Amino acid sequence: FCLLQSAWSQDADVTVTVVDVSDQDVFLNIITAPEALPGLVWFFLTAPGAEPTPTEMKSGAGAVGPASCQDLADAITLPDETLGLVFCNLPYGAEYTLQVYFEGNGTRLLRENVTVPVEPSPLPTGPFCFDIDYDYAGATVESNTTAADSVACQVLCAASATCLHFRYVYGASSPDFQRCDLLSSGPLSGSASPAAGFHSGPQSCDS
Structure with a gap:
């Protein structure tokens, strides 16, 4: 689990904040200026350092993981929305680049590297009985x-x-x-x- 709580990327009137990264899910928050709405967003994970074009973003080219780990052409109608990629089945400790493409009143292509945390232990140290x-x-x-x-x-x-x-x-x-x-x-x-x-x-x- 990785809770970042800070905007990692922004471009003019669109700000993206990663709020959760795990081996299964990636959740992000998108803040969009009202004048940029409505819009569509495409986002998914790629190999580190990849730089897909807008056309490749729309097709999901280079996306890592199953279809549930891609979000293609999701409608954005509110200035503050939280979206997620789910059931990604990512290896613990793996590194990726999160790609986000927004298209509304103008276009924005944002990206940032993310790391899946190492495997957590569900058991606390010491004696337990549960x-x-x-x-x-x-x-x-x-x-x-x-x-x-x-x-x-x-x-x-x-x-x-x-x-x-x-x-x-x-x-x-x-x-x-x-x-x-x-x-x-x-x-x-x-x-x-x-x-x-x-x-x-x-x-x-x-x-």
Whole structure:
């Protein structure tokens, strides 16, 4: 996961900000001056250093990844929009150039190098006792907060008189990344259901 939070490229009345890069997804925010709207945008990843022409941008020439990892001729009607490439299946640590071509009241061709982060470890260091990639379905959320990792979330649950289980969002591409849910219901019906990006467990390893 890579959260940049700054505009990496701009040209006159179009500004592009990369907000998320992972092995599966690339999301960017496009700020467009009202006088440049409406418009169309083409964007995808290429090998590092590639410089496709507008014609090649429109055809997707040189794009890396499956069709879902390309966005060709997407309508832009609002001055602030977030768009994404999904299910890209990119190798961890790989480098690419993100190409963005905007065509509206004038044309803009923007590009910037991006790097897919190295493979994250879903497991915190130290002892743990929870289900990986499971959500305790049907549980009542007593409260939620943020925590650095699943162990810290479990500690918060253990400190609560009414928390029986916890649920932690470890998936960095989720908008709820690092959310810690303290669950007060139990016993749980069906115990758990598969859910990528979640850790769920009891209030302590002794419970």
